[in-house]
Amino acid sequence: MMAVFHRSDAEPGAPIRLEGVCPVEDAETLASLILENPNTPVDWTSCTRMHTAVYQVLLRLQPTVLGPCGDPFVDAWLIPLGRR
Amino acid sequence: MNELLEQFLIETRELVQSATEDLLALEAAPGDAEAVNRVFRAFHTLKGSVGLFDYPSWFALLHAAEDGLSAARAGTLSVDANLIDVSLETLDATARWAEAIETTKRLPDATAAEANALAARYRSLLTSGPKAQLANVAALPGWAANLIDASAECGGMALTAVRYRPREDCFFAGDDPLGLVRKVPGLLAVFVIPAAPWPPGAEFDAYACNLDITLLTGAPREEVEAVFRLVGDQVTAVEVPRDRPTASARAAVTPSLDAVVAAILAEQVGVLAAAGGSDADAGRLEACARAAANALLSAGHDGDAESCKRALEHGSDALREAIESILFGGPTKPSLPEAGEPPVPSEPFGADVTRTLRVDATRVDALLALAGELVVARNALGHLATRAEAGESAATLARAIRDADANLGRLSATLHRNVVSLRLTRLSKVFRRFVRPVREAARTLGKDVVLDFDGEDTEADRSIVENLFEPLLHVVRNALDHGLEDEETRRQCGKPQAGHIRIEAGQDGDSIVVTVSDDGRGIDPAFIRRRAVERGLRSTEAAAAMDDDAVTDLIFAPGFSTAEAVGALSGRGVGMDAVRAAAERLGGRVSVESRIGLGTVVRLNLPRTVSLIRVMVVGAGGESYGVAMDAIVEVVRKPRTSIHAVVGGNAAVLRRRTVPVVRLADLLGHGDSFTAAQDALLLIVQAAGETVALEVDRFEERIDAVVRPPSGLVGFMPGVAGTTPLGDGRVLLVLDPATMLASAPTVDEQPGEGR
Known part of the structure; x- marks a missing residue:
């Protein structure tokens, strides 16, 4: 189950979307999408639960994140670092 | 099992x-x-x-x-x-x-x-009571202190601080570290930072976990630990005591004061406050000032320490003010977790647990190649049989068979050598076992000892390595007990207070050398001479005639023990003779070198492998025996007329030296199987430093053999080095002439060299 979306026909600058439960496998997909185009923002408002590995990718690559995180745990405890 | x-x-x-x-x-x-x-x-x-x-x-x-x-x-x-x-x-x-x-x-x-x-x-x-509680405050690790500082609003509650450093490969194990953190009850704060600096971008590995998670919770430690019980080795949980310095106080601490010093200072403030400002208890006051000053001195704040001492003269309140001003005086700087300890590279998990690695793969490959060659060599035999059936002449066939035999011999010897190498074990296995007994022995004796090792990588056959510990331990205990002086004596001699024992190993050709050296008092030959005479090991004259090296070597003689009093450790009636016996059982030898006042070196030379040895098969009476070629100096055929009867036995002149001649058949108790052969066949061997001619009845053949150490009934027979099976299925007893001659009662009465 992959929950990282980025439409290939999307306009430049269209955000990468994290949706629903983002399992460990999403970490690699997310990382390569961000590395391909480092300026692409990440929209995490619809993510309901994020695996540590996915969070680690965001922590490391520091993309621009859009909106409050849909995962209440991340939103409550980890936002300050995620948005830094 | x-x-x-x-x-x-x-x-x-x-x-x-x-x-x-x-x-x-x-x-x-x-x-x-x-x-x-x-x-x-x-x-x-x-x-x-x-x-x-x-x-x-x-x-x-x-x-x-x-x-x-x-x-x-x-x-x-x-x-x-x-x-x-x-x-x-x-x-x-x-x-x-x-x-x-x-x-x-x-x-x-x-x-x-x-x-x-x-x-x-x-x-x-x-x-263990309130004292430990006090230590708690001072000993709060830096990361926990930072965590508390960063979560200012929770002062006054009992908290649990947790640091969780997931293993790098934890994602592969199915762990979701933050998933566990989600389950922590009473969460107050969570910080996630990289555990080590991120590796350069090109090496991005999304599945290598590199996180350092710290969290603070109001739940008791047990409850928190229960959440992390499956990853307990990656988690540290600390109880934060209720009476810790308040978060605001900590956050204001001069940044250059470390958490421990700050905690000690805060503790003094607490004590002074509890004393209620009365100057009545001067002792307590002084203790507080001293504690604060010492803590500051230890952190290099000499000036602040000085002002604490000065403030003491002005009473309790002045001291409290002085400490508080040091504690909160500096420029404030909120410390966030990332400003805390420098990131430590994640620990190499599993690296320190040595899994049992049995055999090096390249050794197995070499064996495989040899096995292949062996198959080819065997095919040559089939070919030879065909040639024999075709009626080829015996002479050419014999040559071809010899060639095939030589080839097979070479291969089987190489194969043996390779298989033996599979059994090679590092000596470090033995060396590491010494640390513990030496520590305990040193404690018992009240001596200070530094033990070090060298050459632990030296390899030897497993059977050698496994049997090395006992004799070596005996030597080490002797060095500890008798070699090293007590501290007082060492000081007088100008030696370092701690004695030094060094165990070293190295390879020397086909053998290994293990030495145990100490920097103790050394062995005094005069003392050994006296003792040898007292014990009746040597007569006064004989002892006086021996040179110092030979005298020192007497410590290995059975029945010799140098301890004046029976020492707690080594003086248990087992002397260094046990060491020599053990070394010889392993096919090696032991020697000692010593200099008075400087120390002693005991050297064990041991075979590295149990190898193929050349054995000469000789006849004595109706039986065949083997003698290792290594033990034979030379083989001589002499006319019987040149062997003369002298007092107590026979002797012959060999290279202008007189050597005793002993019949092997007599030694073995074959009695009067007298041979009337014209020539006497003599094996010249060395026994106990003397050259002895061993007369045999026949020379039979020379073979390569794997000599098995004697065991069972044969194990108790002196002079038997081992056994080996012969090509025709018989079992050959391989003799060790040196020990056989040494234990034979008649030999002492044989005329010695030059007499």
Whole structure:
């Protein structure tokens, strides 16, 4: 189950979307999408639960994140670092 | 024995060994946090493996030990002699129980009682009163202090601080570290930072976890630990005491003061406040000032320490103000977790536990290649048989057969050498076992000893390595007990207070050399001479005639013990002769070199492998015996007329020296099997420093043989070096002429060299 979306026909600058439960496998997909185009923002408002590995990718690559995180745990405890 | 249990026993031994080493290292350097970690992990793993079986009391003990070490790791329990002692005893017990299970399949009856007693000692360490509580405050690790500082609003509550450093490969194990954090009750703060600087972009590995998670919760420690129980080895939980310095106070602490100094200062403020400002208790006042000043001095704040001492003269309130101003005086700087400890590279998990690596793969490859060649060589024999059937001449066939034999011989010798190399074991295995007994012996004797090793990588056959420990331990104990002087004497001699014992190994051709050297008093030849005469080992004249080296060598003589008093350690009636016997049993020899006042070196030369040896087969009476070619200096055929009867036996002149001639048949008790052959066949051998001619009845053949060490009934026969099977199925006794001559009563009466 992959929950990282980025439409290939999307306009430049269209955000990468994290949706629903983002399992460990999403970490690699997310990382390569961000590395391909480092300026692409990440929209995490619809993510309901994020695996540590996915969070680690965001922590490391520091993309621009859009909106409050849909995962209440991340939103409550980890936002300050995620948005830094 | 089932495989799981077998693996468990192997692993247990390794863990006990490595944890013992780490504990001893800790004893020498109590501040080594990494060593505490390793010990904790070893106990954690031990507990886990014991838990796989049904040994409840053992499991409970390891659990208690783990609790104790966990507290030590968190800094709430000091790593002192008590903790190290009880941990070493626990490891001892663990090793014993593992052994009992291996041999008897069950734990000894007294296990439960012993386990309970040890577990109780761990518990009492953990609950040792208010003093430990005070230490808690001062010893709060830096990361926990930072965590508290960063979460200002929770002052006054009892908290638990947790640091969780997931293993790098934890994602592959199915862990979701933040998933666990989600389950922590009463969460107050969470910080996630990279555990180590991120590797450069090109090496991006999304599945390598590199996180350092710290969190603070209002839940009690046990509840928090329950959440992390499956990753206990990666988690440190600390209780934050209720009466800790308030968050605001801490946040204002001069940044250059470290957390421990700050905690000590805060403690003094607390004590002074409790005293209510009265100057009545001058002792307490002075103690506070001294504690604060010492803490500041230790951190290099000499000026501040000075002002504390000055303030003491102005009474309690002045002192309190002075300390407070130092505590909160500097420029404030909120400390966030990332400003805390420098990131430590994630620990190399698993790297310190040596899994049993049996055989080097390249050695197996070499064997495979040899086996292939052997098949080819065997095909040549089939070809030869065809040629024989075709009626080829015996002469050419014989030559071809010899060639094939030589080829097979070469291959089988190489194959043997390679197989032998599979059994090579490092000496480090033996060396590491010395640390513990030496420590204990040094303690018993009240001596200070530095033990070091060199050449642990030297390899030798397993049977050699496994049998090396006992004799070597004896030598080391002798060095400790008799070699090293007591501290007072050493000081007078201008030597360092701690004695030095060094165990060294190295390869020397086909043998290994293991030396034990000490920097003690050395062996006094005059003393040995006197003692040898007293013990009746040598006559006064004989002793006087011997040179110093030969005299020193007498320490290996049976019945010689140099201890004036029976020492606690080595003077148990077993002298160095046991060492010589053991070395010879292993096919080696032992020698000693000593200089008075400077020290002693005992050197063991041992074979590296159990190798193929050339054996000469000789006849004595109606029997055949083997003698190792190494033991034969030369083989001589002499006319019987040149052998003369002298007092007590026969002698012959050989290269202008007179040598005693002993008939092998007589030595072996074949009695009067007199041969009337014209020529006498003599094997010239060295025995106890003398050249002796051993007369045999026949020379039969020379063979390559794997000589098996004597065992069973043959093992008790003096002079038998081993046995080897012959091509025709008989078993050949291989003799060791030197020990045979030494133990033969008649030889002493034989005329000696030059007489």
